[in-house]
Amino acid sequence: MKKFTLMIATGLILFTVGINQAIAQRGGDDKYWERRKEADKKRHEYIREREKKRDEYYRERDKKEAEYYRESAKRRKEYYKERRKHGIPSWARAHRYDARHHVYFRDYRTFYDPYRGGYVYLDGGNWRFSASIPSFMINVDLGRANIRVMNDVPVDRHPEDFYDDYDEEYWEND
Structure with a gap:
């Protein structure tokens, strides 16, 4: 039982040492993390710009569509006004x-x-x-x-x- 407990303790110590070394090796490369931060910053900036352009496009499209429907409704209103004014022809x-x-x-x-x-x-x-x-x-x-x-x-x-x-x-x- 002592051997078994000793083996488990040794395994845990090796495991923790291995993880600490991996973290130390990765953390020691400051240039990697700087490049990673810079790349993330550029990506987020690109996404923000793309979303701004998309939102602007949607605003313009909605504005044009609303104008089209306003004009269409105005023409339709004028048409029905003229139709009521003149009435339908006698032969209709x-x-x-x-x-x-x-x-x-x-x-x-x-x-x-x-x-x-x-x-x-x-x-x-x-x-x-x-x-x-x-x-x-x-x-x-x-x-x-x-x-x-x-x-x-x-x-x-x-x-x-x-x-x-x-x-x-x-x-x-x-």
């Missing part, structure tokens, strides 16, 4: 039209633009806008006219800008 009920899209009157090469509240038509190769029905369509029953609702053109864009994007088959066929 016959076609179950709700003024959310542009309408193309195929037989007359004329668009109804709900955003501007008027008609856009070809006149001598140029597009003209009129707040009222064009003179050549006055005696036409637009409730029975052949129309095409343009779902794929945004309502705040001019429909005549998209005329050349479609081929004649689109405009002539139903």
Whole structure:
């Protein structure tokens, strides 16, 4: 039993001496720890700078996004104000039209633009806008006219800008 206790005590002494020597050797290299501190300092500085840039980017992005939505809401408000002011056209009920899209009157090469509240038509190769029905369509029953609702053109864009994007088959066929 004495031998066993002596062996354990010797083992503990050797173990503590070994750890102390390892710590002493590591601690003796002051340059290592200085370089390590400097590297950690640089890393933390880099991370701080990167986070500042990221936060600035997010602030700018959020500001631009808020401005976009403010302008969008303003345009939408103006659109609905104009729509209430002018009302929907008399022919709209016959076609179950709700003024959310542009309408193309195929037989007359004329668009109804709900955003501007008027008609856009070809006149001598140029597009003209009129707040009222064009003179050549006055005696036409637009409730029975052949129309095409343009779902794929945004309502705040001019429909005549998209005329050349479609081929004649689109405009002539139903």
